[in-house]
Amino acid sequence: MNSMASLPLSAVSGHRNLTFPCLLLLLLPATLLLPPLTFASPCRTSCGNIPIKYPFGVDDGCGAPQFRRMFNCSTDLFFLTPSGTYKVQSIDYDKQSMVIYDPAMSTCSILQPHHDFVMTDIQSIIMPPTPDTVFALLNCSIDSPILNHYKYLCFNFSGHSCDELYGACNAFRVFHLLTNSSPPCCFTGYDTVKFMSMNILDCSHYTTVLNSENLKGVGALDWDYGMKLSFSVPDLGCDRCSKSGGTCGFDTETEGLSCLCSISSNHTRDCVGGNITSGGPHEASSVFILIFLLGIIQLILSYY
Known part of the structure; x- marks a missing residue:
């Protein structure tokens, strides 16, 4: 008789719950080596x-x-x-x-x-x-x-x-x-x-x-x-926007500073809601990938 058949269902499911998330965690360092995310600028260069x-x-x-x-x-x-x-x-x-x-x-x-x-x-x-x-x-x-x-x-x-x-x-x-x-x-x-x-x-x-x-x-x-x-270049604090992967622009109604991150996404200071550090877009990409993978792990665990 197959020994697995004699095991309780909880033991089988427990074995699956431990193995699959562990494999994902082993793959996590490799995923962080993926090319950094880039933002599609709405401005012609x-x-x-x-x-x-x-x-x-x-x-x-x-x-x-x-x-x-x-x-x-x-x-x-x-x-x-x-x-x-x-x-x-x-x-x-x-x-x-x-x-x-x-x-x-x-x-x-x-x-x-x-x-x-x-x-x-x-x-x-x-x-x-x-x-x-x-x-x-x-x-x-x-x-x-x-x-x-x-x-x-x-x-x-x-x-x-x-x-x-x-x-x-x-x-x-x-x-x-x-x-x-x-x-x-x-x-x-x-x-x-x-x-x-x-x-x-x-x-x-x-x-x-x-x-x-x-x-x-x-x-x-x-x-x-x-x-x-x-011409002179006005200092409006655009370095922070550029480091986050955005393009410095302005609100067409108020002409206030705006960090242009994509065709449909603008922010006041930078492209990650103000949480970016001096690491720039490479560091921001790692954070995004980590959050994404942790979300997948949580979703998978909810099914076991």
């Missing part, structure tokens, strides 16, 4: 070949609220201002600078109809053009205020003069041909065009040159045309 990091965002609620609705991502990243849309060429997050390009701006090779460069008040404060971005105002009238009362606003940079633009650039040489002389022009800074429009300045065209401090002895054909903006 790139646009074209430009990485999108805090404080910027192209999706509403992402990044810092100060930069809200300043960017648009189609096939490329664009910076939006009241005067137009400017393609972002690069962003240096370490040096906190961004290079933009105005497709309607005149350069050495093309002459474009003049227009103003206008930023909002908040843009002018938190990400103005850098001091080494020079605005070249071209074909100015002899009655221009920058040639009279405000002539001190004009300067030469790195030993260059406006005549170089008229002489070296095909696009600007036409002004010399029309007047048989070099019409007045002015190298100036952003504050000049910030407070005076092109109509007030009485100059027909402009171009911008960046990294002007590095252009000594460099001809106009080889200048870097574009505009460099400097």
Whole structure:
């Protein structure tokens, strides 16, 4: 006769209750070696070949609220201002600078109809053009205020003069041909065009040159045309959110800090309800797995 048949039912069930949970506990260390859990961020991390990091965002609620609705991502990243849309060429997050390009701006090779460069008040404060971005105002009238009362606003940079633009650039040489002389022009800074429009300045065209401090002895054909903006990163306590695997953003109604953990999950400070330690997402994943396995063990024991 089978010896198991003579054993009481309680002894059999007791044997099962001890064996199966013990096997799960033996497997527990191995499960903790599984790859850490990751959170699916609702924020895009790139646009074209430009990485999108805090404080910027192209999706509403992402990044810092100060930069809200300043960017648009189609096939490329664009910076939006009241005067137009400017393609972002690069962003240096370490040096906190961004290079933009105005497709309607005149350069050495093309002459474009003049227009103003206008930023909002908040843009002018938190990400103005850098001091080494020079605005070249071209074909100015002899009655221009920058040639009279405000002539001190004009300067030469790195030993260059406006005549170089008229002489070296095909696009600007036409002004010399029309007047048989070099019409007045002015190298100036952003504050000049910030407070005076092109109509007030009485100059027909402009171009911008960046990294002007590095252009000594460099001809106009080889200048870097574009505009460099400097930005600051507001300290809103985003380190805690990042360490928990989240993305720092803001509430679209209150613009208060929000840690974005998934498309449907946001938290005030971090992605684990404030219980995360300095270990970051790896430690959080271990805690989640442990809790999950203990739940399974409890569920199995309830059936025995």
